[in-house]
Structure formats: C-alpha cells, structure tokens
Amino acid sequence: MSRREKTWWWVVGIAIMLYCLFPIAWIISLSFKGPADIANGQFLPSKPSTENYSTILTGSASELFLPALRNSFGICLIATFISCFLSMFAAYAIARLDFPGKRLILSAALGVAIFPVISIVTPLFNLWRQIGLYDTWLGLIIPYLSLTLPISIWTMSAFFREIPWEMEQAAQVDGATTWQAFRKVIVPLAAPGVFTTAIIAFFIAWNDFAYGISLTSTSAARPVPAALGLFSGASQFVDPTGSIAAAAVIVTVPVVVLVLIFQRRIVAGLTNGAVKG
Amino acid sequence: MASIEMNNIVKQYGDGYPAVNDVSLDIPDGELMILVGPSGCGKSTLLRMIVGLEDITSGDMVIGGKRVNDLAPRDRNLSMVFQNYALYPHMTVYENIAFPLRLSKTPDDEVRRRVEEAADVLELREHLERKPANLSGGQRQRVAMGRAIVRQAEAFLFDEPLSNLDAKLRGQMRTEISRLQRRLAITTVYVTHDQTEAMTLGDRVCVLRKGKIQQVASPRELYEQPVNLFVAGFIGSPPMNFLPATFENGRLRTPFGEIPLAEKWAAAVAGRDLLLVGIRPEYFEDASLVEESRRPLGSTFRAPVDVTEWLGDSQYAYIPYEAPEAITTQLRDLSRELDSEELRTQAIVSIDSTSRIREGREAEFWLDARKIHVFDPSTGENLTRDAEAGAELTRQANEDRIEQMEQTRGAAAVGAA
Numbered sequence: 001m002s003r004r005e006k007t008w009w010w011v012v013g014i015a016i017m018l019y020c021l022f023p024i025a026w027i028i029s030l031s032f033k034g035p036a037d038i039a040n041g042q043f044l045p046s047k048p049s050t051e052n053y054s055t056i057l058t059g060s061a062s063e064l065f066l067p068a069l070r071n072s073f074g075i076c077l078i079a080t081f082i083s084c085f086l087s088m089f090a091a092y093a094i095a096r097l098d099f100p101g102k103r104l105i106l107s108a109a110l111g112v113a114i115f116p117v118i119s120i121v122t123p124l125f126n127l128w129r130q131i132g133l134y135d136t137w138l139g140l141i142i143p144y145l146s147l148t149l150p151i152s153i154w155t156m157s158a159f160f161r162e163i164p165w166e167m168e169q170a171a172q173v174d175g176a177t178t179w180q181a182f183r184k185v186i187v188p189l190a191a192p193g194v195f196t197t198a199i200i201a202f203f204i205a206w207n208d209f210a211y212g213i214s215l216t217s218t219s220a221a222r223p224v225p226a227a228l229g230l231f232s233g234a235s236q237f238v239d240p241t242g243s244i245a246a247a248a249v250i251v252t253v254p255v256v257v258l259v260l261i262f263q264r265r266i267v268a269g270l271t272n273g274a275v276k277g
Numbered sequence: 278m279a280s281i282e283m284n285n286i287v288k289q290y291g292d293g294y295p296a297v298n299d300v301s302l303d304i305p306d307g308e309l310m311i312l313v314g315p316s317g318c319g320k321s322t323l324l325r326m327i328v329g330l331e332d333i334t335s336g337d338m339v340i341g342g343k344r345v346n347d348l349a350p351r352d353r354n355l356s357m358v359f360q361n362y363a364l365y366p367h368m369t370v371y372e373n374i375a376f377p378l379r380l381s382k383t384p385d386d387e388v389r390r391r392v393e394e395a396a397d398v399l400e401l402r403e404h405l406e407r408k409p410a411n412l413s414g415g416q417r418q419r420v421a422m423g424r425a426i427v428r429q430a431e432a433f434l435f436d437e438p439l440s441n442l443d444a445k446l447r448g449q450m451r452t453e454i455s456r457l458q459r460r461l462a463i464t465t466v467y468v469t470h471d472q473t474e475a476m477t478l479g480d481r482v483c484v485l486r487k488g489k490i491q492q493v494a495s496p497r498e499l500y501e502q503p504v505n506l507f508v509a510g511f512i513g514s515p516p517m518n519f520l521p522a523t524f525e526n527g528r529l530r531t532p533f534g535e536i537p538l539a540e541k542w543a544a545a546v547a548g549r550d551l552l553l554v555g556i557r558p559e560y561f562e563d564a565s566l567v568e569e570s571r572r573p574l575g576s577t578f579r580a581p582v583d584v585t586e587w588l589g590d591s592q593y594a595y596i597p598y599e600a601p602e603a604i605t606t607q608l609r610d611l612s613r614e615l616d617s618e619e620l621r622t623q624a625i626v627s628i629d630s631t632s633r634i635r636e637g638r639e640a641e642f643w644l645d646a647r648k649i650h651v652f653d654p655s656t657g658e659n660l661t662r663d664a665e666a667g668a669e670l671t672r673q674a675n676e677d678r679i680e681q682m683e684q685t686r687g688a689a690a691v692g693a694a
Contacts, residue, residue: 144422168364169330172350174424184376188367 024252027150030245040240052246061231061243067219068227072251075223076138076205077145083152083201084194091156092182096168106154113150121214129213135216140223143211148201155200159193160186195262205257224251278462279341279431280306281327288322288488296322298488300336307682309458309465311479313472314694315616319488321436322470328355328434335589336595341431344496351380356425357434361441362417364409364424367526370396371405374423381428392547398457415446426457432464433487439474451477462685464525472512476500480678481671484508486614494667495674501648502667504685506657509555509650511613515593519652521604522554529651533624535580538647542661546651553604554650558593560648563634564641573638575646581627583623585636592630594640597623607654 031052033045040046056065085163094102125134133139146151163186171181187194211224219227228247229242281304287379288297297319304310305580312320326338329350338345345353355376364373372379374395378388395400399419409417418438425433439447455478458465469475474495475482484491484499484507493506496512503509509517522529522536524546529536531554538546549668564577584595599607600622612619626642634640651661 062574164361164363165363166359166361169350170357170359170424171327171365171376172330173355173357175351175354175380175428177349177351185365188366193366256692 007063008164027245027248027252031242031249032244033245034111035238035242038239047063052242053250056247056250061240061247062183064219064227064230065224065247068222068224069251071137071221072206072223073254075140075144076202077216078137079141079148079205080198080202082141083145083148084198085154087149087152087156087197088148088187088194089158090153092186094157095160096165106157109150109153112146113154117147117210119206121210124211125214135218135221137221140211140221143215144205144208147204147208151204152196152197152201155197156190159190159196162193199262200256202258203255206251222251223225230262278306280304281337281432281466281651282337283323283327284337284339286326286338287334288319288331289334295488295561297326299474300485300488302483302490302493304466306464306602307462308678309467309478309480311475312466312468312485313470313475313511314485315468315484315614317487317686318485320445320485322488323485324357324434324436324466324468327356327432329353331674339474340589347603354431356428356430356432357436358418358421358425358438360437362409362421364420366407366409369406369408370401370420370423373420374401374427377428379545386581391427392423395427399423399529400410408665410632414442415450416440418450422454422457426461430461430463432466435465435467435469437469438467440471441471454478460683460685462682462689463642472514476512480674482512487642495671497674498667498670501670502553502662502664503650503659504662505659506553506555506652506654508610509652511603511615513557515558515625515627516612516615516617517555517557518626519604519608520556520598520624522552522599522651522664523550524552524651529649532600532646533580534576535644536576536644536649538646538649538651543653545660548613548642549653551604552656555650555652555659556624556644557629558627559643560624561624561628562594562643562645563628563632564643566629568673569642571645572643577641577643579639582634582636585634587630590630592628592632594626594628594634594636595623596626596642598620604654634686662676 026043029043029045030050032050033040034047034049034051037045055061059259073256090105093099094106128134128139131185133142167185167189168181169225172178176184206223208223209225209229212223213229216222217225222230231244231247281302283300283302286300287295289295299321300319302310312323314320322331326333327340328351329345329348333346334410340353340355363375369375371392371644374386374392378391381389392405393402399422401419401423403414404412404416404420408585409552410418412420413453418441423436439450440455442450451474454467458478467474467478472574476499479496482499483493486507492499494502494506499508499512503512506519510519520533522531524530524538525544527543528539529538535645536554556558560575580596580598582594583597606623608622609619628634628642633637649661650659652659
C-alpha cells in the first residue's frame with residue numbers, strides 16, 4: 001500500500017468512525033446536561049452535572065429503572081443461554097447430518113426471523129393473559145427465543161461447517177462416542193462461534209421494545225427499553241430527556257463490556273493447526 | 278494386534294456408483310499392506326470402511342476373527358493417521374497424544390508414562406506443551422503418529438500420511454514409518470497414490486483400479502510379473518514403455534526393430550493382430566557400452582534421440598516412435614488414468630551415465646529381451662506373465678517378513694522378561 005493510499009484509508013476510516021460514534025457522544029453529553037441545558041443548542045453541557053444519573057439510580061425514577069435493569073439482565077441472559085444451547089444442537093445437526101427437511105428447517109428459521117414482531121404481539125398479548133404468562137419473565141423469554149433462535153442457528157451452523165469433518169472422525173477412531181466427540185472436540189472448536197452467537201442473541205433480546213412494552217405492565221417483568229418509554233419529567237411540562245439519556249448510557253455499558261470481554265474469543269483462526277498449514 | 282480379512286466388500290453410493298467393487302483381501306497379523314492406485318480408485322473408501330467411518334454395502338469385514346461390519350469406529354480399536362493429521366487445535370501436543378487414553382479412562386500416571394514413551398520414539402519430547410498451530414508440518418505429522426501408537430490398537434491405518442510434506446521430509450518420514458512398523462510389528466494398512474511409497478514400504482501391495490483389485494503381491498512381483506497393462510504402467514518410475522508389435526516367426530516386430538521372444542510364450546502370444554510390448558527403461562542400454570557376452574541376449578536397434586536427461590548417477594534418453602492410431606489413443610487413455618499426461622508416443626530409456634549419446638542424433642541402443650512382457654492391447658492382460666516366478670517372489674518376501682517379525686517379538690519378549 002502506498003503512502004497516499006494509506007492516508008486515504010485513515011481519513012475515510014476516521015470519517016466513518018465519527019459518523020457512527022457521534023450519536024453516542026451526543027447521548028453521553030446529553031446525560032450530563034441539567035434540565036435548563038438540554039435545549040441550549042451546544043454540544044457540550046455548560047455545567048456538567050450527574051443529576052440525571054442520581055435521578056434514575058437513587059431518585060424518583062429509580063423505582064422504574066432499577067427493577068427494569070434487573071429484569072432486562074435476567075430475561076436476556078436466560079434467553080441467550082437457552083437460545084445458544086438449543087441452537088448448538090440444531091446447528092450441529094444441520095451442518096453435519098443428512099436428514100429430510102433440512103432445508104425446510106433453515107428456511108422456516110429465516111421466515112421466523114423476518115416475520116414482523118408487531119403482527120404477533122396482539123394475539124400473543126391475549127394468549128399470555130389467558131394462560132397467565134402476561135407480565136412474567138417467562139412470558140418475555142419465550143418470544144425472545146423466537147427472535148434469537150433463528151439467527152443463532154444460522155450463525156452457529158456456519159461456524160460448525162467450518163470445522164473439518166476429520167476432527168470428529170479422528171475423535172471417533174480414538175475411541176470417543178458421538179457425544180464425547182461433540183463435547184470434547186467440536187464444542188471447544190466452535191467456541192468462537194458460540195460466543196459470537198451469544199453476543200448477537202443478547203443484543204437482539206436486549207434491544208427489544210415491542211414485546212417489552214406490550215407483554216408487561218408492572219416492574220415484575222418490564223425490561224429497560226419499555227421502562228425508558230415510561231419515564232416522566234419532574235413535572236408534566238418537563239421532558240425526561242436527561243434521565244432517558246442517562247439510562248441509555250447505563251444500558252449501553254454492559255453491551256460494550258460484553259463485547260470487550262469476548263472480543264479475544266471471537267477472533268477467528270482458532271482452528272489453525274488442526275490441519276496442514 | 279490382529280489380522281484383517283475382507284470378503285467381497287462392496288461400497289455403493291446413493292447413485293448406485295460402486296466405489297469399491299467386490300474386494301477380497303487378507304492381511305495377516307503384522308503385515309504392512311499398501312493400498313495403491315490413481316485418484317478415485319476407491320483406496321481411501323476401502324480404508325475408511327476398515328476403520329468404520331464408511332458403511333459397508335455388502336460383504337464381510339473381519340478383524341481379529343470378529344465380524345465388525347456393524348461396530349462403531351470406537352469399538353474396533355484401530356488407530357488411524359489422517360491425511361491432514363486432524364490434530365485437535367485446542368489441545369497441547371501432550372493432550373493430543375493422550376486423547377485416546379483419556380477416553381478410555383486410563384489413570385494419570387499411566388497416561389504420562391505412555392505419552393512420554395511415544396514422544397521419545399517420535400522425538401517430540403520438547404514439544405509436548407506446545408499447540409499444534411505452532412508446529413511444523415513434519416512435527417504435526419509425528420504428533421498424529423504419536424496419537425496412533427500411544428494405545429495398543431489392533432492395527433494402524435494410514436491415509437496418505439505423507440502427501441502434505443515436501444519431498445525431502447517425505448523421504449525421511451517414509452523410513453521412519455517403516456522403522457516404527459517393523460519395531461512394533463503391528464498390522465498396518467497404508468493408503469497412497471505414490472508408487473514409490475508403495476514399493477518402499479509395503480510387505481505386499483494391493484493395486485486398485487476403479488474399485489476393483491488388479492493385483493495383490495510383493496513389490497518385486499508387481500514390478501517383475503505385473504498381471505496387466507494397468508499394473509505394469511502404474512508401478513515403476515519412469516514408467517514402463519509400451520511399443521506396438523506384431524508377432525511373426527517367433528519374433529516381435531516393433532518400431533525398435535525385431536525382438537526375439539522366448540519360445541514358451543509363442544503359443545500364448547500367437548493369433549493376435551496387434552500386441553503391446555512392455556519394456557522397462559532399465560532394460561535398455563547404450564549399445565556401445567554393452568559387453569560382448571551380453572549382446573546376444575537382446576537385440577540392437579538404431580533410433581533418433583529426442584532429449585537426454587543427465588542426473589549424475591543415471592541418464593535418460595527419450596526416443597519418439599510411430600504407433601497406429603488405436604494404440605496411441607489407448608496409451609493416452611492409460612496415462613490419463615494413471616494421473617499423468619503423456620503427450621507423445623515416446624520411449625524413456627535408461628542409459629549409463631557415462632554414455633556419450635547426444636540428443637538430436639541417431640544412436641544405437643541395445644535392449645534386454647529376457648525381461649520384456651507382451652500385453653494384449655484389447656484386454657490389457659499380460660500374456661507372458663510367469664505366475665509361478667511371481668508367487669515365488671512374494672513367498673520369499675513373506676518369509677523375510679515373518680522371520681523379522683518373530684525376531685522383533687522375541688526381542689520384545691526378552692525385554693519384557
């Protein structure tokens with residue numbers, strides 16, 4: 001790469017970074033502005049304060065926000081875990097075994113993934129109320145699985161396909177049962193795939209708003225995105241913009257931390273050295 | 278340690294194509310059997326059926342006196358080295374080698390002892406804590422072997438284990454495998470497409486073509502008494518030369534003059550319009566360098582030399598010749614089937630490295646008529662095969678092997694006592 005080309009890459013790269021990160025910077029800046037500052041037309045707060053944070057963490061909005069945070073974490077983690085666990089087996093079968101209806105399963109999964117959420121919210125609302133799942137964790141975990149499972153199966157089966165067949169055959173010849181070969185060889189090799197899938201699934205569940213707002217009514221199960229929508233200002237004439245911004249920053253943090261933790265795991269190329277160089 | 282018996286093994290794929298067709302093969306205890314053939318001949322499929330990674334459509338696979346057709350790979354107690362080694366990248370070399378032992382729940386100190394023993398044999402001691410990704414090709418290959426020898430398997434199976442190594446390393450590993458097999462005296466099936474590996478390693482060699490066995494014999498028998506055109510063309514490098522010929526008055530008339538044929542073959546050869554004479558490159562010689570006493574044993578002819586290759590210890594000359602259309606096409610098909618591409622009909626002859634024959638000029642050659650073979654071009658059958666002499670060669674090889682094996686086992690028994 002010539003010097004000129006390199007410069008261009010840097011310039012374009014930085015431009016894209018700025019474009020992408022600007023909204024986040026704005027939210028952060030907004031979260032430190034006082035009520036009078038919100039519409040001051042400046043990027044930086046004139047007098048930075050942590051007032052918004054204290055409102056949602058200890059103040060008037062904390063009753064709404066803290067349980068929601070707990071719900072979001074609990075529901076999303078459980079949904080992610082179940083979805084990864086199930087899709088691991090499904091993806092293994094799809095990648096490795098020949099069975100009738102394989103294509104059907106894959107296309108059905110895709111169909112579920114692109115099906116608009118809003119169109120099944122109403123029937124689900126009625127059904128959940130009748131069978132008592134309305135406003136419970138389970139009542140959200142189940143629909144979240146329908147969001148996360150298809151994409152998990154797709155990503156994970158792509159990862160499984162990358163693992164050389166011989167790995168498993170070698171394990172079988174070495175004396176492993178199919179289950180042992182899966183557990184001791186395939187799963188460790190698919191670990192980057194599992195983590196990637198887990199992160200994607202967690203994002204999807206974490207970001208959901210439609211199910212969250214429709215299928216819950218109290219802090220028993222209401223997740224953060226729904227709770228943000230219910231924030232109110234100090235009086236009905238004040239917008240809760242500041243506290244929403246602060247809450248948005250707080251819910252972004254775990255996602256960023258998650259990616260940073262697993263970033264090293266996601267790095268491809270773990271299978272290097274399995275086969276000839 | 279066990280013998281392997283195959284009775285009428287057939288492998289048919291879903292589309293009805295028989296990858297392996299009616300193969301029967303006995304591999305006695307301790308023998309190193311080579312399965313060899315061009316790509317697509319079914320040799321790997323056959324190996325995978327032995328180990329249980331491929332279903333058997335029909336026939337019996339008997340290992341150590343037990344029919345194993347329906348046993349899973351892990352219940353057959355065989356160990357295998359894969360073409361691309363199939364090492365577990367997330368485990369250290371130590372754990373890779375120990376894997377079969379871990380699966381059989383061997384106690385830790387026993388595992389350590391056996392892994393270290395295997396590592397010593399393969400000189401992997403200092404690499405035990407490394408991951409496969411950090412090893413060179415040859416080291417990975419040795420780890421794969423270590424995983425195979427660490428447990429007491431009934432037999433070793435090798436699936437083209439050296440094809441990913443460079444030429445020099447391949448030669449070294451070949452002798453290493455040979456030494457290891459002799460030392461452990463364990464039944465081994467070795468798949469390769471490389472005839473040099475087949476010749477140097479095998480106690481016996483099984484030549485396969487399109488899923489069918491062509492010939493099973495010791496390397497010497499394959500070389501000297503091939504059963505047909507295919508085996509003759511496959512074994513030997515550079516390959517055997519095939520010349521079109523007609524048979525008249527006890528002599529073969531070829532583009533390289535008339536060649537006398539031993540009387541006992543006259544009846545077998547007679548009655549065909551066209552024949553193919555197979556002559557190995559080393560049966561030729563620069564006529565000026567042949568001693569007077571040997572001259573009458575063959576015939577001499579003059580031919581223009583196209584190209585010569587001088588290699589120091591040997592020298593090859595390429596002599597073009599004319600052949601009827603039918604023969605040219607057939608030879609081309611044969612060479613394509615043997616994974617090579619012969620563009621012109623030419624004989625490759627080996628001459629003494631001191632020979633002063635120059636390319637582009639005509640020269641006089643002598644050929645040894647005693648060791649030629651005559652093939653029927655339509656069936657490929659070798660009309661001058663001496664089955665008894667061939668069997669004798671294989672019998673001798675087998676005797677040598679058994680003697681050597683008893684020595685090894687005797688030594689091991691003494692060592693154990």
